Structures are given as structure tokens and as C-alpha cells.
Amino acid sequence: MLEELEELSSYGADAEGGVTRLLYTDPWLQAQRVVISKMQQLGLEANFDAVGNVFGTLPGSQPETKPILTGSHIDTVKNGGKYDGAFGVVASMMALGYLKAAYGTPKRTLEAVSFCEEEGSRFPLAYWGSGHVTGTRSLLLATEIADQDGVTLLEAMRQAGFDATANGQPYPAKREFIGGYIEIHIEQGSILTYKKKQIGIVTAIVGQIRLTVQVSGSSNHAGTTPMRMRKDALAGAAEMVAITEQMALEAGEPLVATVGRLEVKRGTSNVVPGEVEFTLDIRHTDEPEMRTFCVRLLTKLEEIALRRGLTIETVQNLHASPVAMQEGLSNAIEAACEAAGIQNMRLPSGAGHDAQLFGPLCPSAMIFVPSVGGISHSPEEFTEAADLIAGFHTLVHVLHQYGYGGKADERL
Amino acid sequence: MLEELEELSSYGADAEGGVTRLLYTDPWLQAQRVVISKMQQLGLEANFDAVGNVFGTLPGSQPETKPILTGSHIDTVKNGGKYDGAFGVVASMMALGYLKAAYGTPKRTLEAVSFCEEEGSRFPLAYWGSGHVTGTRSLLLATEIADQDGVTLLEAMRQAGFDATANGQPYPAKREFIGGYIEIHIEQGSILTYKKKQIGIVTAIVGQIRLTVQVSGSSNHAGTTPMRMRKDALAGAAEMVAITEQMALEAGEPLVATVGRLEVKRGTSNVVPGEVEFTLDIRHTDEPEMRTFCVRLLTKLEEIALRRGLTIETVQNLHASPVAMQEGLSNAIEAACEAAGIQNMRLPSGAGHDAQLFGPLCPSAMIFVPSVGGISHSPEEFTEAADLIAGFHTLVHVLHQYGYGGKADERL
Structure with missing residues (x-):
């Protein structure tokens, strides 16, 4: 063989x-x-x-x-x-x-x-x-x-x-x-x-839900914009990536949630990022649990965006049971x-x-x-x-x- | 005029x-x-x-x-x-x-x-x-x-x-x-x-310090790698972006710290990221305070990497007083x-x-x-x-x- x-x-x-x-x-x-x-x-x-x-x-x-x-x-x-x-x-x-x-x-x-x-x-x-x-x-x-x-x-x-x-x-x-x-x-x-x-x-x-999340804030000069006046799309997206990992760890196996791609649009070292796009890949062997996790996570992401004066748009690319x-x-x-x-x-x-x-x-x-x-x-x-x-x-x-x-x- | x-x-x-x-x-x-x-x-x-x-x-x-x-x-x-x-x-x-x-x-x-x-x-x-x-x-x-x-x-x-x-x-x-x-x-x-x-x-x-930070973990299958077995370079980088923002807010004006560019190498939605590179731009009107902040921040980033089983490499691209x-x-x-x-x-x-x-x-x-x-x-x-x-x-x-x-x- x-x-x-x-x-x-x-x-x-x-x-x-x-x-x-x-x-x-x-x-x-x-x-x-x-x-x-x-x-x-x-x-x-x-x-x-x-x-x-x-x-x-x-x-x-x-x-x-x-x-x-x-x-x-x-x-x-x-x-x-x-x-x-x-x-x-x-x-x-x-x-x-x-x-x-x-x-x-x-x-x-x-x-x-x-x-x-x-x-x-x-x-x-x-x-x-x-x-x-x-x-x-x-x-x-x-x-x-x-x-x-x-x-x-x-x-x-x-x-x-x-x-x-x-x-x-x-x-x-x-x-x-x-x-x-x-x-x-x-x-x-x-x-x-x-x-x-x-x-x-x-x-x-496992079933799988794939989403694309677009985070929009304000692109600004990295030197002249004080921290408290920023709407930093990447700082917001980073918090979203962190909460995704944290909630997935808390949910426990067999759930996994992954941000595999994250892109800062027109990212330059001296500009506060105005737009970030990232993917979410959520998998679970149980359909209701997968859905519930997904809804809870998206609610959290919305909260983060709202608190930071950012907007998010979410597109679902795949839902396999x-x-x-x-x-x-x-x-x-x-x-x-x-x-x-x-x-x-x-x-x-x-x-x-x-x-x-x-x-x-x-x-x-x-x-x-x-x-x-x-x-x-x-x-x-x-x-x-x-x-x-x-x-x-x-x-x-x-x-x-x-x-x-x-x-x-x-x-x- | x-x-x-x-x-x-x-x-x-x-x-x-x-x-x-x-x-x-x-x-x-x-x-x-x-x-x-x-x-x-x-x-x-x-x-x-x-x-x-x-x-x-x-x-x-x-x-x-x-x-x-x-x-x-x-x-x-x-x-x-x-x-x-x-x-x-x-x-x-x-x-x-x-x-x-x-x-x-x-x-x-x-x-x-x-x-x-x-x-x-x-x-x-x-x-x-x-x-x-x-x-x-x-x-x-x-x-x-x-x-x-x-x-x-x-x-x-x-x-x-x-x-x-x-x-x-x-x-x-x-x-x-x-x-x-x-x-x-x-x-x-x-x-x-x-x-x-x-x-x-x-x-x-303001003076300015510009750095490039490279975070390395393990690239893995997003479906088959349980959360606790991951060395996710992006999850680590996200925590680093978050701590950068938090420490800059705590330091107060006129300090600003920005992650303007962040790149997930070979990022795909169904792969746990193995390598991420991002820029850091730190500015302050006071040279010693700028340096101190920079050292404190880099120490924090090292801690995050160590805790997560990641490695980081830092290159300084600019230091203007x-x-x-x-x-x-x-x-x-x-x-x-x-x-x-x-x-x-x-x-x-x-x-x-x-x-x-x-x-x-x-x-x-x-x-x-x-x-x-x-x-x-x-x-x-x-x-x-x-x-x-x-x-x-x-x-x-x-x-x-x-x-x-x-x-x-x-x-x-």
C-alpha cells in the first residue's frame, strides 16, 4: 500500500x-x-x-x-x-x-x-x-x-x-x-x-459560517490627530479580533472562530487607518450553537463599533450546516x-x-x-x-x- | 493673497x-x-x-x-x-x-x-x-x-x-x-x-520613532486546529495593537502612537495566520518621554508574544528627536x-x-x-x-x- x-x-x-x-x-x-x-x-x-x-x-x-x-x-x-x-x-x-x-x-x-x-x-x-x-x-x-x-x-x-x-x-x-x-x-x-x-x-x-466584516472610521494624520479624536478602524478591528478569540475560547470545543485575512485599506505607517476588512470563519458540530455564537459575536462587534464611532458592514459568504x-x-x-x-x-x-x-x-x-x-x-x-x-x-x-x-x- | x-x-x-x-x-x-x-x-x-x-x-x-x-x-x-x-x-x-x-x-x-x-x-x-x-x-x-x-x-x-x-x-x-x-x-x-x-x-x-514589528506564530488549518492549540500571529498582533492604543491613551497628550499598516502574510479566510507585520509610529514633544514610552511598549509586546508562544522581531526605521x-x-x-x-x-x-x-x-x-x-x-x-x-x-x-x-x- x-x-x-x-x-x-x-x-x-x-x-x-x-x-x-x-x-x-x-x-x-x-x-x-x-x-x-x-x-x-x-x-x-x-x-x-x-x-x-x-x-x-x-x-x-x-x-x-x-x-x-x-x-x-x-x-x-x-x-x-x-x-x-x-x-x-x-x-x-x-x-x-x-x-x-x-x-x-x-x-x-x-x-x-x-x-x-x-x-x-x-x-x-x-x-x-x-x-x-x-x-x-x-x-x-x-x-x-x-x-x-x-x-x-x-x-x-x-x-x-x-x-x-x-x-x-x-x-x-x-x-x-x-x-x-x-x-x-x-x-x-x-x-x-x-x-x-x-x-x-x-x-x-462541522458546519461553517463565513463572513466578511468591513470596519469604517476616519483616515487621519498619525501625527496631528490626538488619540481621543481618532476613529481608528484598525484599533477597532483589533478589538474585534481579540473579542472573537476570547468568545471562542469561552465557548469551548468544538467551536472554532478564526480571523484569517485582515486588510488595512491604503495602510501607511503615518496614517490612522480609515478602513479595514477582515474575514470570520466560525465552525461547530451543532447548528443552533453555531448560529447562536455567530449572533452573539456580531452583536459584540456592533457594540465595539458603536462605542468607537465606527461603522461595520457584514456580508455572509457561506453557511454550511x-x-x-x-x-x-x-x-x-x-x-x-x-x-x-x-x-x-x-x-x-x-x-x-x-x-x-x-x-x-x-x-x-x-x-x-x-x-x-x-x-x-x-x-x-x-x-x-x-x-x-x-x-x-x-x-x-x-x-x-x-x-x-x-x-x-x-x-x- | x-x-x-x-x-x-x-x-x-x-x-x-x-x-x-x-x-x-x-x-x-x-x-x-x-x-x-x-x-x-x-x-x-x-x-x-x-x-x-x-x-x-x-x-x-x-x-x-x-x-x-x-x-x-x-x-x-x-x-x-x-x-x-x-x-x-x-x-x-x-x-x-x-x-x-x-x-x-x-x-x-x-x-x-x-x-x-x-x-x-x-x-x-x-x-x-x-x-x-x-x-x-x-x-x-x-x-x-x-x-x-x-x-x-x-x-x-x-x-x-x-x-x-x-x-x-x-x-x-x-x-x-x-x-x-x-x-x-x-x-x-x-x-x-x-x-x-x-x-x-x-x-x-514632535520627535518620532518608527518601527516595523514582525510577529511569527504557526500557520494552521482554521477548521482542525482547536483554539487552545493555536499560535495565531494575528490574534497576537491584535492584542498588540490594542495595548498600543491603551498605553497611548493612558500616557496622554501630546503622545500619539499609531499602527497604520498591518499585513497578514498569505492571509486566507480558512487558515490561522502564521505571520503578521505591522508598523508603529510614536510621537512626542519630549525625547525622554518618547523613548520611555517606546521601551515600555516594546516590553509589553514581548510579554504578549511570550505568553502566546509567538516570536517578535522589531526593526527601527526612524528616530527623529x-x-x-x-x-x-x-x-x-x-x-x-x-x-x-x-x-x-x-x-x-x-x-x-x-x-x-x-x-x-x-x-x-x-x-x-x-x-x-x-x-x-x-x-x-x-x-x-x-x-x-x-x-x-x-x-x-x-x-x-x-x-x-x-x-x-x-x-x-
Whole structure:
């Protein structure tokens, strides 16, 4: 498995030592073709779907039982790492290959999937792959959205050989008959390392509210304007950043609130700033708590602005609800860890994943393996081999149960 | 005088309704030539000096008495206003013209001066005009410094007709025999308006310390990094901005401290910021107090960084000492105001002026007139006609005293 991961990372290997596989580019196409050929070598029925997702099927003996999908995404961010997405793709197909070799035909059909796109790195949209499979994305967007070079998503699809009918109808990529979805992925955080666990079982994928806040005051001469006569937009914004951090700390985990971008408009060392813009990113596994925090925070920001004679304007750019993972699948993952003596814990996912599109449609679960230093989206992204293997072992165990074992006859 | 000011603003009038007269450009040269011709019409002996300053002399009958210089600068910032610098130039030459017409030859020689440069808008240096007259600037810099287009200061001088000998010797622009310097200028702040005064008498030009502060933490995923595991450089910088404002408010006037520029490196809404750079601009009329404040503030910033697991690096970009204006000249200005029933007050200048180069060499003073809304360096820069006239009246009165009256025989 480690060798396959290494080989996959050669497709899209970039000059900076990372991996860049953007949707529908040549390295991307090569990687998906390699995935198909590996799946076939492992004895799976493998092919592209209409938009470029790759499915590798291990057909079961009970076709009336809904299949379980397992996989992740093949695309990367620009100059990303070897593990994000790719580990889930490789682990999934090899798990099915191993199960077929060891146990033959399963009762329930198992399918490994390599989604064409999740990161949103080339086009300004994400989940293009799992979005099609779950019916939450359609080709209607493909003519409207273009990459940095002005190539539309539809043109890019066609260039990669995915020639859509493009008559405005949803593309026939949606899958109706799915029993469950299990995804193994790197944590992209430091909690597992900090808690000394090899496996994380995801309780929920956090919801997210993204806002842009514009603070306006008066731009003034830094030498001639006494402190008490200022309407300093940056001093106000600094107080807002501080209260955001303080309220997030008080609210406690799993809430996080981040000001990631802050810009002083026309900022010069000798001018009192008149205008500042910053972003707010608020995440929580619980929708009402996320909303309540957001309202309380914005009220505080308004108070700060009012007290300082500043004005603020807020624009909401995103509101995604949290998605819970299924208890049954999660318990099975935990049992598999316990049986093998693998240290594990439950934790929320602060990042988005393909699993969040499946969560509302079918039982879904995620297995996390530790990220050294919490680093991801970087050539330095790394997970210890022992942890990758523990994750793989857990995935195989759970798929065996649902494909061949006691849970193979469970209605999902 | 108002007409002359209006006419002068036509040289360098820009599309945005402001005035742009950068050192040694055509509009600048036209304006200085107009100043010479007006001075000559007013009966002054007028000409350029070697670097492009214009002097208009009203020779006195006692050549052994050191002359008094009065004036300001002809250059502007990009898209500046009609009053900054220009008002002082126009008021000074017209004051001398008026005195000559009304009182004839003075005892003490009086000179109106239009400095070639003060703003630092074209080349990265300021006080090129008064710096030469006071001997604090030399041509040694002129070959090393270039404008945005790569034109060196020396080339620009030559193109404007000021052909230096350029053999590494200081240019013969330094004046050795000066009795005093009086400058009238717009306040560029709101204190006079706020205090309902027509005239401000400058006590001192503030000293200034400029620093750049670099805050480094850890760049991390905004979703997967719990609040307590962050080393957020922006949250730390925000606390530093807040403490700067708080300590400056506590220190009280005339101290001001400003964070004018703050930049989040590679700032993105979904990433915890790893690196932030901001500027600090600290001003005070008292050198020891300015230094003490600066040391106390930097100690606080270090404490904040240490507590948060961040590191900071500080670079000092400027340290200019405060320059006191002379008590005798300032008292004479006050007496002139009182005699005419003009509401006046003492105040420090938070901005830099040509007078700060004369302060250490000879008795120097500044007269401020109010800036509506405190606005300067903008086409919206404005001073009420009544206030311009009050300032002019005061200047004439003081120059009369030192040129013709009771103070004409005073040793300066």
C-alpha cells in the first residue's frame, strides 16, 4: 500500500516537492487511469463514470442489498501532499482487493471510489465528484464556472474526454442505490497526535459560517490627530479580533472562530487607518450553537463599533450546516479498533470532506489517521507508516463485517 | 493673497481636483518661476539657489544684523491640496511685499523662501530644500536615490536646470548667516477647530520613532486546529495593537502612537495566520518621554508574544528627536494675536515641517491656521479665508516687529 501511495504521488509531482493534480488536467487523468488499472489488477470491475469519478466494484452475491462505497478524492490543492485524498483512494481499493483475495465474493457489493474533485483548487467550487454521485451538483454550473485561465468547467471536462450531453439535463452520474459510505482520510490537525491515538472516529463534520466584516472610521494624520479624536478602524478591528478569540475560547470545543485575512485599506505607517476588512470563519458540530455564537459575536462587534464611532458592514459568504456521521458505522469502527488494540477516540472533523455529502443520504462514517504536526495542503504533509497501516487494518475489518460478516445482512 | 494661492494651485492641477507638484518636474518648475516673478513684482530680489530653492530678499539697512527667513515649501504630495506649503510661500512673499510698500526699507534683512522640497513624495527622502539651506543634506545622496521610474535625484536636478558640480563636494546651498526662521502653515489636524482658535503657536515639532514589528506564530488549518492549540500571529498582533492604543491613551497628550499598516502574510479566510507585520509610529514633544514610552511598549509586546508562544522581531526605521520652537519668537506671535484680538493657543506640531531643520540652528517659530476637518494631503484640504487672513496678519505683524520695530535691533 505504501508503494502504491508513493507511485500515485509521482503523477502531478511538482518542482517544489509536492503534488499538484487539478481537476481534468493531464496529471489528474494519468492518476485516475492508474487507479483504474490497479483496481483491475486487484480484481475489481473498474471504470470512469460520466464526470470522471472512478468506481472499482467487488460485486456481492445479494444484489438486493445496497452496496457500501468507500473512498476519497484523487485531486489535490496546488503544491499539496501525498496523503490528502490519495490515502483514502489507495486504502479503499486495496482493502477490496485484499478482501476478494482472502474471502472471495462478498454478500454485499463493495465499491471503492476515487472522486474526481473535492478541493476546489482549479474551479471556484468543491465536491464536484461526490456532488454528482449524491445529486447535489449538476452540469448546469459547468458552463458558468471557469478556471484562472478562463477555461470553463465544461471545456475542461471535454478536453479530458468526458463529453457531456450538455443539454441542460442533470448528467447521469447520480447514484440512487447506496447502503453506506466510509471514508478514510488524514486528520489535517494535531488532536490525534496530542491525545496519542492512532485512529480518530469522526462524530460529525462541522458546519461553517463565513463572513466578511468591513470596519469604517476616519483616515487621519498619525501625527496631528490626538488619540481621543481618532476613529481608528484598525484599533477597532483589533478589538474585534481579540473579542472573537476570547468568545471562542469561552465557548469551548468544538467551536472554532478564526480571523484569517485582515486588510488595512491604503495602510501607511503615518496614517490612522480609515478602513479595514477582515474575514470570520466560525465552525461547530451543532447548528443552533453555531448560529447562536455567530449572533452573539456580531452583536459584540456592533457594540465595539458603536462605542468607537465606527461603522461595520457584514456580508455572509457561506453557511454550511454540520453533518453527523452515523452511530452504527462509527461503533463498528470503534469495535474494530478495540479488537486490534488500536488506540482510538471520537472527534469532530473541522475540515470538509466528501463524506459530508453522503451524510444526509445514507449511513456515513469517517476514519482519521494522524497528521504529523497537523500539517496538510503542503509537501510536508506526512503520516507515519504504522498509522496508515492501522487505518487500513481498521477499514478492512469494518468492510469485512459489512461485506462478509455479521453485518453483511444488515439493512442500511 | 487668496487669488495668488488660487493661481499657484493651477500649476500641477491634476485630474482628481488636487495638486501634484513633485520635485524638479515641469509643474514644479513653472510654480517656482511664478514665485520668482511675483516676488520681483512685489519689489523683492528673487532668484533660485543652487538646488532650486527660491529666495526673495528685502534687504535691510543694517547688514550686520542677521536676516530673518520666512517661508515654506512649494512641492506637494501626489494629489495633494492647495494649502500645504503653498500658503506659507504665498503669505511670506506677500508679507514682505506689503511691508516694503507700507514701510520701505527695513533695518533687518527679511527673506521669503520657497523651499524646493519637503514632502518626500518623488524621492525617498524629505527636506531636500531646507536640508540644503541648513547644511543637513548634501549632494552625496543625489546619485544614490532614484524615483519610481529609476531617475536619480541628480538626473532630475539637471533636467530641471540645476546643474550641480557633482564632484562629491557639498553644494554651495548652505546659508551661514540666519537670524531666525518663521513658518506659517496649515495645522493638518483638528485641534484649532475643536478649541475654536484661529491661530496656533507651535511649541515644538514632535520627535518620532518608527518601527516595523514582525510577529511569527504557526500557520494552521482554521477548521482542525482547536483554539487552545493555536499560535495565531494575528490574534497576537491584535492584542498588540490594542495595548498600543491603551498605553497611548493612558500616557496622554501630546503622545500619539499609531499602527497604520498591518499585513497578514498569505492571509486566507480558512487558515490561522502564521505571520503578521505591522508598523508603529510614536510621537512626542519630549525625547525622554518618547523613548520611555517606546521601551515600555516594546516590553509589553514581548510579554504578549511570550505568553502566546509567538516570536517578535522589531526593526527601527526612524528616530527623529523633537525640536522646540523658540520662546521669544513664539511670544511675539502671541502678542501680535492678542493685539489684534485673534483667538490663539499653543500646541505641538504632530507633523514634520521645514522649521524642524532650523530649530537647532537659529530661533525658529511656526504659526498654524486651522484645517477644516483636519484634512490634508488631499484635494479636500481647506482653510477658511478668514483664518488665512488672520494668519497673514499675524505674520506681517511679527515680521514688522523684527524688521522695522522694537525687535529689529534684537540680537538673534
